[in-house]
Structure formats: C-alpha cells, structure tokens
Amino acid sequence: MTSAAMPQTSRRKTAPAGPAIRLVGLSKRFGETTAVDSVDLEIRSGEFFSMLGPSGSGKTTVLRLIAGFELPTAGVIELDGKDVSARAPFERDVNTVFQDYALFPHMSLIENVAYGLRVRGVAKAVRRQRAAEALEQVQLGSFLDRRPSQLSGGQRQRVALARALVVRPKVLLLDEPLGALDLKLRQQMQVELKELQQELGITFIFVTHDQEEALTMSDRIGVFNKGRIEQVGTPEEIYERPNGPFVANFVGTSNIFPGTLGRSLYGRDDRFSVRPERIQLRPLPPEGPGTGIALTVTALVYLGHATQVRGTLPDGTTAVALIPVTAGRGGEFAVGQPAVLSWNRQDVVWLPPAS
Amino acid sequence: MSVDIRPADAAPGRPSRQALSALLYRRGRLRLAGLLTAPAAWLILVYIAALSALLITALWTVDTFTGKVSTTWTLDNLIQVTTDPVYQTIALRTLRIAVLVTVVDMVLALPIAFFIAKVASPRWRGVLVVAILMPLWASYLVKAYAWRNVLAEGGLLEWLGISSPGYSEAAVVIALSYIWLPYMILPIHAGFERVPDSLLEASSDLGAKPLATLRLVILPILVPSIIAGTIFTFALTLGDYITAQIVGGTTQMLGTVVYANVGAANNLPLASAVALIPIAVIMAYLLIVRRTGALNNL
Numbered sequence: 001m002t003s004a005a006m007p008q009t010s011r012r013k014t015a016p017a018g019p020a021i022r023l024v025g026l027s028k029r030f031g032e033t034t035a036v037d038s039v040d041l042e043i044r045s046g047e048f049f050s051m052l053g054p055s056g057s058g059k060t061t062v063l064r065l066i067a068g069f070e071l072p073t074a075g076v077i078e079l080d081g082k083d084v085s086a087r088a089p090f091e092r093d094v095n096t097v098f099q100d101y102a103l104f105p106h107m108s109l110i111e112n113v114a115y116g117l118r119v120r121g122v123a124k125a126v127r128r129q130r131a132a133e134a135l136e137q138v139q140l141g142s143f144l145d146r147r148p149s150q151l152s153g154g155q156r157q158r159v160a161l162a163r164a165l166v167v168r169p170k171v172l173l174l175d176e177p178l179g180a181l182d183l184k185l186r187q188q189m190q191v192e193l194k195e196l197q198q199e200l201g202i203t204f205i206f207v208t209h210d211q212e213e214a215l216t217m218s219d220r221i222g223v224f225n226k227g228r229i230e231q232v233g234t235p236e237e238i239y240e241r242p243n244g245p246f247v248a249n250f251v252g253t254s255n256i257f258p259g260t261l262g263r264s265l266y267g268r269d270d271r272f273s274v275r276p277e278r279i280q281l282r283p284l285p286p287e288g289p290g291t292g293i294a295l296t297v298t299a300l301v302y303l304g305h306a307t308q309v310r311g312t313l314p315d316g317t318t319a320v321a322l323i324p325v326t327a328g329r330g331g332e333f334a335v336g337q338p339a340v341l342s343w344n345r346q347d348v349v350w351l352p353p354a355s
Numbered sequence: 356m357s358v359d360i361r362p363a364d365a366a367p368g369r370p371s372r373q374a375l376s377a378l379l380y381r382r383g384r385l386r387l388a389g390l391l392t393a394p395a396a397w398l399i400l401v402y403i404a405a406l407s408a409l410l411i412t413a414l415w416t417v418d419t420f421t422g423k424v425s426t427t428w429t430l431d432n433l434i435q436v437t438t439d440p441v442y443q444t445i446a447l448r449t450l451r452i453a454v455l456v457t458v459v460d461m462v463l464a465l466p467i468a469f470f471i472a473k474v475a476s477p478r479w480r481g482v483l484v485v486a487i488l489m490p491l492w493a494s495y496l497v498k499a500y501a502w503r504n505v506l507a508e509g510g511l512l513e514w515l516g517i518s519s520p521g522y523s524e525a526a527v528v529i530a531l532s533y534i535w536l537p538y539m540i541l542p543i544h545a546g547f548e549r550v551p552d553s554l555l556e557a558s559s560d561l562g563a564k565p566l567a568t569l570r571l572v573i574l575p576i577l578v579p580s581i582i583a584g585t586i587f588t589f590a591l592t593l594g595d596y597i598t599a600q601i602v603g604g605t606t607q608m609l610g611t612v613v614y615a616n617v618g619a620a621n622n623l624p625l626a627s628a629v630a631l632i633p634i635a636v637i638m639a640y641l642l643i644v645r646r647t648g649a650l651n652n653l
C-alpha cells in the first residue's frame with residue numbers, strides 16, 4: 001500500500017516523545033467479573049503494540065476502555081498526556097477497526113469511508129475525494145459504490161481500515177482484525193498492516209490471541225492473563241526471556257522443568273524453561289545417557305518444517321523438542337523408545353516462583 | 356443454475372417416498388407450488404374476492420321502496436362519496452386523525468423502542484416487551500371506555516382540575532394513539548434489535564455526536580420498520596368507528612359512516628363506496644413509500 005492519500009506522515013514522526021497512551025491502575029468490573037485488573041501500561045507514540053492473551057483475558061475490554069465505549073471502574077486513561085477517562089468516544093482522538101468491521105449496511109463504500117469526515121463537517125466534494133483516495137490505497141478503488149454486503153471478508157476489513165484511517169487518528173485500535181480471514185489472506189494482511197503502520201507512523205494497538213501474529217508484527221507486546229498484564233517487552237524479550245510460566249507457555253510451546261531438576265543440574269531451586277527448538281535430542285547410546293537427561297518418547301508430530309518429539313522424563317515432567325527437517329533425523333526416534341535430552345546453559349530461562 | 360443432482364442409487368427402505376422427495380428436490384418449481392397453493396388460494400378467496408365484492412357492491416343501488424339491494428349498475432355512489440362536501444369533510448377529518456395518531460405514535464414509540472432494545476438490561480427487556488404487549492390483551496372496548504372516563508366532561512381529567520378535551524376530535528386522537536401504540540413500538544423495536552451495537556459505537560468512534568448517529572445511522576436503518584409501524588397505525592385508524600363513537604361524541608369518521616349505512620340507513624352500496632376511500636388512501640400511501648425508495652435498503 002502506498003501512502004499517497006495520507007500525507008501527514010512527517011507530522012507524525014515529529015510527534016512529542018511522550019507516551020501516546022498511558023493507563024494507570026485501570027480496572028473494569030462487570031458485576032462479579034473483573035475483566036481488567038489494575039493495569040499499568042505506557043504505549044509509545046508511533047509504535048506497533050500488540051495485546052496478546054487467551055480468550056477472556058481482558059484485551060477487548062482494555063481496547064474498549066481506550067476507545068471510550070466503556071468507562072473504567074477505577075484508574076486513569078491518558079491520551080497524549082491528557083486525562084480522557086470520562087470523555088465520550090467522539091471526543092477522543094483514537095479510532096477503532098472492529099472485529100465484525102461494523103460497516104454501515106445502508107451506505108456505499110465511499111459513504112462509509114467518508115462518514116468520519118462528514119460528521120466533522122468536511123465539504124462533500126473534499127470528503128468524497130479523500131474517501132476515494134483511501135479506498136484506492138486499500139485496493140478497493142473500483143468498488144466505490146458497492147454496498148458492504150457485496151464484499152468478501154477481506155475486502156470489508158480493508159474498508160474498515162480505510163474508514164478508520166481517513167480521519168487521521170493519533171492511535172488506531174484493532175481488535176483481532178484478521179481473526180475472520182483464512183490463513184493465506186491473514187499472512188498477507190499482516191505484512192500490509194505492518195507496512196501501513198510504518199508508513200503512517202500512527203500508533204497501532206493490535207489485539208490478538210495468536211502469538212505468532214504478535215511476534216512477527218509488533219514493536220512491543222503486552223501479554224494479558226486474567227485481566228492483568230503479565231509481561232511487556234519486545235518480541236525477543238517475550239519469547240527468549242519469559243518472566244513466568246504463563247508467558248513461557250502461552251508464547252510458543254515451552255518446556256518448563258521443575259525446581260528439583262534446577263537444583264540437581266545447576267544448584268538453584270527455581271523452575272526454568274527451555275524452548276523446544278533449543279533442545280538437542282539424540283537416540284540413547286548403548287553406553288548410557290552421558291551428559292544428558294534420559295527421556296521416553298511418547299509422540300512424534302510431523303509439522304512440515306520440523307518434527308516435534310514429545311516425551312516424559314523419569315520424574316514425569318513432559319518435554320518437547322523440535323527437530324528441523326534439514327537435520328533429517330526424525331526417523332531416528334520411535335514412540336516408546338528412549339532418547340537423550342540436552343541443551344546449552346545459555347538457553348536456560350529461570351522462572352520466578354509462581355505466586 | 357440447473358445443476359442436476361441425483362442420488363447415485365436410492366437407499367433401500369421406502370422407495371416411493373424417496374422418489375417423491377427426490378423429485379421435489381430436483382424440481383424447485385414443483386416444490387414451490389406444493390408449498391404455496393393452499394395459502395395462495397386462501398389469499399385469493401379472502402382478500403381479492405372480498406375486495407372485488409366491495410367494489411361491485413359499491414356500483415349497485417338500493418331500491419328506495421323495498422330497501423333491497425338492486426343490481427343495477429351505477430356510478431352514483433362513488434360520485435356522491437367523492438363530491439358531496441359532507442363526505443369530503445369526513446374523509447379529510449379521518450385522514451387528519453390518522454396522520455396525527457401516526458405522528459404521535461411515532462414520536463412516542465421511537466424513544467420507548469430505543470430504550471427497550473439498547474438501554475435496558477436483558478432482564479428488563481423481556482419485562483418491558485411484555486408490558487408493551489399487555490394492553491393488547493385487554494378488550495378494545497374496555498380501553499375506549501376507560502379513555503372516555505378520563506377525557507369526558509366530568510371525567511378524571513376535570514376532576515384533577517385539568518381542562519379536558521371532552522367529546523371531540525382531540526379525544527379520538529388521544530384514545531387511538533394509546534390503543535395503536537403497541538403496533539408502532541413492536542416493529543420499531545424489532546428494527547432496533549437488528550442494529551448491532553457496534554454500528555452505534557463505530558459512528559461515535561468516527562466522531563459523530565448522538566444526534567448525528569441518530570440521523571445518519573439509526574433512522575436510515577429503521578426506515579422500513581417505521582414504515583411498517585405507520586402502515587399499522589394509519590390503516591387501523593382509517594378503519595376505526597368504535598373509539599370515534601365512544602370518545603368522539605358527534606365526531607364522524609369514515610368508519611362511523613360505513614357503520615351507519617350498513618345498519619341504520621340500510622344502504623350497503625353507499626357503505627361500500629365509503630369503505631373504498633381508506634383502501635384508496637392506503638394504496639396511495641404505499642405507492643408513495645415505494646416511489647421515495649424508502650424500502651430500497653431492505
């Protein structure tokens with residue numbers, strides 16, 4: 001996508017360095033359920049920030065609090081340093097791409113996209129021009145007079161994007177925007193969204209439950225669990241140094257070894273994790289495990305690019321290793337057979353004790 | 356498309372019934388005919404036949420001596436009904452009452468339906484819908500007489516020290532607005548239910564204040580539902596004769612004229628001619644609605 005229709009890029013780049021959004025002690029309760037539990041978060045201006053977490057972890061509620069569709073039970077929401085906690089959605093300089101796209105069914109595409117300009121009192125000729133450009137930008141320039149009902153899911157998604165971006169918000173909120181698309185389209189849209197965000201320099205807050213999506217697209221990720229933020233960091237930090245068993249397990253499968261193993265191997269009583277692709281696995285040599293841990297293979301899963309080997313340690317802990325196809329060794333293992341597990345010391349991530 | 360889908364081989368069991376099912380499956384028109392014949396026959400009998408009978412009767416006369424309907428063809432009834440100032444006045448008054456009732460109901464129903472569909476909690480929603488339906492369970496006559504007790508001279512309003520409209524056109528409008536209100540609320544409520552909350556949120560998100568959302572998003576989507584409601588209240592008011600008699604005093608409506616001519620005056624042809632007026636008005640209304648394209652978004 002080109003940025004011809006949105007020439008405000010340079011203005012964005014010189015935006016103040018303060019956080020675009022600051023959440024302080026933000027909580028939201030619905031009757032008995034606490035959907036968001038005193039969240040503190042700073043989202044930098046111009047960054048691609050993902051909120052990652054399982055279904056029901058409060059991501060959507062945080063997004064709706066930022067947009068103004070819900071009012072917080074407690075806490076403060078700051079946009080560009082200004083407290084907007086009590087403001088209505090139409091008084092906040094953020095826009096949303098809804099999960100169900102929420103296109104107006106009685107309007108053509110161009111009317112949909114021009115809507116935000118229309119309610120701002122932009123003259124008809126100007127707003128149609130800008131809406132047409134925005135639709136052009138998302139490759140729907142030839143569908144201006146169609147109705148949303150005549151489009152595919154992917155096309156509707158682009159219209160929703162154009163409609164939100166044409167009013168040039170400071171922050172764009174996206175709630176699982178790719179959730180309804182098939183894999184191929186999804187991957188293509190991931191690339192396009194990321195490129196668009198970099199061109200426009202707008203802060204994107206992207207909600208997803210797909211860890212791969214979050215890892216590939218984001219500048220930073222906040223991992224949500226039960227209404228709280230478990231960890232905030234770059235994709236590398238989140239993936240390589242999870243700060244607890246929840247993040248280690250949710251962001252990619254991970255092996256979590258018990259404190260007893262930590263004590264016997266490293267003299268430290270804490271649990272630790274090792275990523276499956278960092279584990280070396282070899283068949284048990286006749287002379288015994290040597291410098292490794294014996295394991296019994298329980299399952300082999302062919303993944304295409306690799307073979308996943310699952311097994312159990314003598315103490316009952318399950319472990320997963322990933323053997324790349326290039327290594328060509330998947331055939332050396334068989335269910336029920338023993339194997340030897342090892343890893344490098346620097347791939348060990350110590351987990352704080354679970355509270 | 357005429358893709359011919361045939362089962363490779365019929366399963367054992369009931370071959371004849373399966374053959375029939377398969378035949379109906381392949382022949383869409385046959386299936387449609389089977390489904391629609393009975394209701395269509397009913398429709399023709401009740402609707403078209405009754406309407407034609409009305410039209411034909413309107414072209415007959417009454418023998419002034421015997422008081423029997425004589426089947427001599429004449430346009431006299433139609434001419435009298437359309438040119439006689441008495442009938443013109445009554446027709447205009449009926450139309451005015453119908454329009455007023457429709458407008459009053461629309462103004463009342465929109466916020467009520469909005470509240471039920473979008474503001475009330477799910478638990479209250481059910482209670483409120485039942486509350487809206489409840490007056491429909493009470494007899495029409497009871498409601499009309501209740502309004503007479505409120506509005507008439509010496510009624511509840513005067514007793515409360517408020518000036519009352521007495522037996523008048525205003526009283527008819529008030530009573531009919533009350534009686535037909537559920538018929539306006541229900542379709543509009545159904546219409547609101549079909550507007551997802553996310554559309555209202557999207558509108559607000561894009562910068563629209565509540566009134567702009569109402570004007571640009573809610574009302575356009577609701578137009579078909581509102582029109583459905585207005586057809587109810589408008590048509591029901593045009594045909595009313597009971598409320599007009601109970602709370603209207605001497606206020607004559609088309610319905611009361613029909614009633615009088617069928618009964619006391621024993622002039623069925625004239626009654627038929629008068630009855631054709633509301634039918635013509637409703638048809639004109641539907642035509643206008645079609646013309647403005649208000650139903651194109653359905």
Ligand SMILES: Nc1ncnc2c1ncn2[C@@H]1O[C@H](COP(=O)(O)OP(=O)(O)O)[C@@H](O)[C@H]1O
Pocket residue numbers: 030033034035053054055056057058059060061062
């Ligand atoms: N309007 C609401 N009323 C009651 N409970 C809600 C409402 N919205 C969300 N919740 C609850 O809050 C929790 C978080 O929901 P949500 O923010 O949608 O999670 P996520 O988007 O991460 O899947 C869930 O337990 C959900 O049931």
Ligand SMILES: [Mg+2]
Pocket residue numbers: 056059060061
């Ligand atoms: Mg969600």
